[in-house]
Amino acid sequence: MKLEQATIKDIARELNVSSSTVSRALKDYPGISDETKRKVKELAEKMNYRPNAIALSLRKSRSFTIGVIIPEVVHFFFSTVISGIEEVAFSRGYNVILTQTNEKLAREKSSVDTMLSNQIDGFLVSYSKETTDFNHFSRLLDQGFPIVFFDRVPEIEDSVNVVVDDFKGSYEASKHLILQGYRRIYHISGPVQLKISKERLRGYQAALEDHGIKFENSWVIECPRGDENEAKEITLEILKTNSEKPDAFFCHNDMAAVGVMMACKEMGLKIPQDIGVVGFSNWQFCTMLDPSLSSVAQPGFKMGAKATEILLDIIEKKINTKETQNTFVLDTELLVRKSSVKI
Amino acid sequence: MKLEQATIKDIARELNVSSSTVSRALKDYPGISDETKRKVKELAEKMNYRPNAIALSLRKSRSFTIGVIIPEVVHFFFSTVISGIEEVAFSRGYNVILTQTNEKLAREKSSVDTMLSNQIDGFLVSYSKETTDFNHFSRLLDQGFPIVFFDRVPEIEDSVNVVVDDFKGSYEASKHLILQGYRRIYHISGPVQLKISKERLRGYQAALEDHGIKFENSWVIECPRGDENEAKEITLEILKTNSEKPDAFFCHNDMAAVGVMMACKEMGLKIPQDIGVVGFSNWQFCTMLDPSLSSVAQPGFKMGAKATEILLDIIEKKINTKETQNTFVLDTELLVRKSSVKI
DNA sequence: TTGTAGGCGTTATCAG
DNA sequence: CTGATAACGCCTACAA
Numbered sequence: 159m160k161l162e163q164a165t166i167k168d169i170a171r172e173l174n175v176s177s178s179t180v181s182r183a184l185k186d187y188p189g190i191s192d193e194t195k196r197k198v199k200e201l202a203e204k205m206n207y208r209p210n211a212i213a214l215s216l217r218k219s220r221s222f223t224i225g226v227i228i229p230e231v232v233h234f235f236f237s238t239v240i241s242g243i244e245e246v247a248f249s250r251g252y253n254v255i256l257t258q259t260n261e262k263l264a265r266e267k268s269s270v271d272t273m274l275s276n277q278i279d280g281f282l283v284s285y286s287k288e289t290t291d292f293n294h295f296s297r298l299l300d301q302g303f304p305i306v307f308f309d310r311v312p313e314i315e316d317s318v319n320v321v322v323d324d325f326k327g328s329y330e331a332s333k334h335l336i337l338q339g340y341r342r343i344y345h346i347s348g349p350v351q352l353k354i355s356k357e358r359l360r361g362y363q364a365a366l367e368d369h370g371i372k373f374e375n376s377w378v379i380e381c382p383r384g385d386e387n388e389a390k391e392i393t394l395e396i397l398k399t400n401s402e403k404p405d406a407f408f409c410h411n412d413m414a415a416v417g418v419m420m421a422c423k424e425m426g427l428k429i430p431q432d433i434g435v436v437g438f439s440n441w442q443f444c445t446m447l448d449p450s451l452s453s454v455a456q457p458g459f460k461m462g463a464k465a466t467e468i469l470l471d472i473i474e475k476k477i478n479t480k481e482t483q484n485t486f487v488l489d490t491e492l493l494v495r496k497s498s499v500k501i
Numbered sequence: 502m503k504l505e506q507a508t509i510k511d512i513a514r515e516l517n518v519s520s521s522t523v524s525r526a527l528k529d530y531p532g533i534s535d536e537t538k539r540k541v542k543e544l545a546e547k548m549n550y551r552p553n554a555i556a557l558s559l560r561k562s563r564s565f566t567i568g569v570i571i572p573e574v575v576h577f578f579f580s581t582v583i584s585g586i587e588e589v590a591f592s593r594g595y596n597v598i599l600t601q602t603n604e605k606l607a608r609e610k611s612s613v614d615t616m617l618s619n620q621i622d623g624f625l626v627s628y629s630k631e632t633t634d635f636n637h638f639s640r641l642l643d644q645g646f647p648i649v650f651f652d653r654v655p656e657i658e659d660s661v662n663v664v665v666d667d668f669k670g671s672y673e674a675s676k677h678l679i680l681q682g683y684r685r686i687y688h689i690s691g692p693v694q695l696k697i698s699k700e701r702l703r704g705y706q707a708a709l710e711d712h713g714i715k716f717e718n719s720w721v722i723e724c725p726r727g728d729e730n731e732a733k734e735i736t737l738e739i740l741k742t743n744s745e746k747p748d749a750f751f752c753h754n755d756m757a758a759v760g761v762m763m764a765c766k767e768m769g770l771k772i773p774q775d776i777g778v779v780g781f782s783n784w785q786f787c788t789m790l791d792p793s794l795s796s797v798a799q800p801g802f803k804m805g806a807k808a809t810e811i812l813l814d815i816i817e818k819k820i821n822t823k824e825t826q827n828t829f830v831l832d833t834e835l836l837v838r839k840s841s842v843k844i
Numbered sequence: 845t846t847g848t849a850g851g852c853g854t855t856a857t858c859a860g
Numbered sequence: 861c862t863g864a865t866a867a868c869g870c871c872t873a874c875a876a
Contacts, residue, residue, distance in 0.1 A: 216854095248600060528855090
């Protein structure tokens with residue numbers, strides 16, 4: 159029951175011309191009589207002719223398809239990025255093949271393989287949490303295969319990256335807490351192997367240092383999963399056991415911030431009076447929480463759009479990887495809401 | 502700078518055998534000496550051979566790729582569906598090409614065209630709000646092209662659909678509020694032209710009737726945009742002006758429920774003591790609200806997974822469209838949380 | 845202005 | 861057990 163698509167041959171046979179004539183007529187090549195062009199186009203329309211992109215890909219070794227590898231689709235930030243990718247790809251005539259790794263390295267590798275099999279023209283990648291060695295990517299980069307990394311970017315020479323300014327976003331958020339009068343600011347951090355976690359940690363530390371706050375290592379707690387339950391557990395433990403208690407939390411993501419808020423409420427602490435909280439990512443739910451959660455907004459759509467533009471420019475050789483800068487940094491925006499405004 | 506992929510021919514040349522031999526050896530066809538097999542496989546490995554899926558597609562007129570057309574990616578429910586789609590597709594060896602229509606009919610049509618050009622094996626579609634005539638789909642269905650619709654399904658004969666049971670979900674939610682002792686249960690409804698809005702309204706009304714509650718039309722308020730601000734405004738107005746005040750709200754979506762909760766808090770009403778609230782969709786943030794929001798969970802992942810399984814079964818001719826039922830209804834699940842438990 | 849032939853990478857078919 | 865050939869649909873040098 160397959161779709162019987164008309165081919166160039168069909169048109170040619172019907173019109174008693176050669177298939178090259180049809181091919182040329184359809185593409186308005188010079189040296190084809192207007193008469194023939196007209197007839198060909200008319201019949202093509204009538205037969206509902208549609209060029210076979212697969213045949214074209216084979217011929218040109220170009221698929222006009224880009225592969226997107228992402229940890230999770232059900233994730234506000236990433237879905238926003240996908241939206242940006244899709245938008246630009248569509249407008250420039252490219253298809254988007256999508257896979258999610260579910261944070262599994264094995265799946266990431268296997269996706270790379272199938273996508274390469276499918277002759278994609280380039281990759282857009284945000285790698286999984288399990289990914290610590292980048293051979294499966296650097297091998298491709300060495301061969302000159304177009305890859306643009308976004309958000310989670312590797313520390314490989316010559317890789318092209320699009321990131322947000324995690325350091326600055328983190329710095330601003332921490333500074334904001336300090337200016338609000340919070341002093342014992344803890345940091346719920348992400349998985350330390352991720353560069354974004356490191357950057358956010360650095361920004362936090364820099365802000366504290368710059369404002370003369372002496373902090374201890376015990377103020378930084380890693381939350382590898384980064385969901386609200388994990389953060390809640392950890393926060394409860396801190397609030398119950400630590401002798402010197404925190405008066406604010408800067409969290410590496412919003413879900414962790416929710417966990418912190420839950421724990422505080424459970425312990426009878428008032429936000430923002432007793433404890434200030436700031437998250438990261440500005441998920442939709444920030445405004446829905448009580449109190450509303452201050453957060454560092456990441457420009458997801460813009461990141462997807464930018465990464466795609468760069469990738470397509472590389473593919474179409476409008477820019478040369480070697481000559482261009484290789485890390486594009488997008489600005490974050492601190493959105494101050496009730497959870498961190500003491501005064 | 503293109504990736505120079507080794508082909509079967511390369512292996513053949515190197516080994517001084519024909520390409521058919523290599524092809525057969527790689528696929529463990531019978532009638533190839535173990536010796537040859539070993540040599541071929543070894544070299545293939547060494548040359549990092551990867552079959553060209555494009556060539557295969559051309560040969561077999563099958564691309565092992567399915568096209569997904571969805572209104573919006575940045576939407577919790579849809580992103581969950583995508584996740585389900587991706588999961589099943591991946592495990593059965595299919596690729597997923599994705600486009601979002603942004604609720605535009607023109608974009609929907611154009612996506613259908615490019616995907617067909619790309620020789621996809623089938624479609625998974627949730628159509629746009631602008632789509633009122635389905636010629637671009639029914640034409641394909643008539644030709645026997647595999648399409649499965651989900652969530653937003655057309656009223657076309659023979660179309661295969663996957664939906665959730667909005668009526669029942671709505672009924673259960675309303676019944677739950679009644680059993681909790683709420684009596685004046687208002688309904689914040691969605692855009693009345695959407696089938697899901699109608700179904701949810703029907704379920705609500707049926708539950709009230711079945712439990713002997715006389716309700717008035719004024720209890721149903723349409724919230725066309727369906728976001729929290731709109732719902733908040735409307736709720737405030739109700740709470741301020743109505744002489745007979747509601748003691749519960751059943752909302753057609755979670756964002757509206759958030760608006761209701763905000764309004765109640767602003768008016769000094771306690772949830773769930775004074776006002777019970779139930780939402781619909783079970784967005785991630787339900788558990789993060791204070792109090793946590795009861796909601797009717799729609800099985801998005803399951804919907805994506807189910808739709809994909811059916812589609813692939815149709816593609817692989819494991820089932821015949823004509824012989825199978827054509828609408829699959831998935832059950833919702835009422836998740837009772839604090840916002841609606843009075844007792 | 846149009847036609848012919850070859851090839852993109854693969855596999856099915858028919859010969860050896 | 862292995863090889864040659866044709867074909868999937870399209871494009872493009874080269875020929876006419």
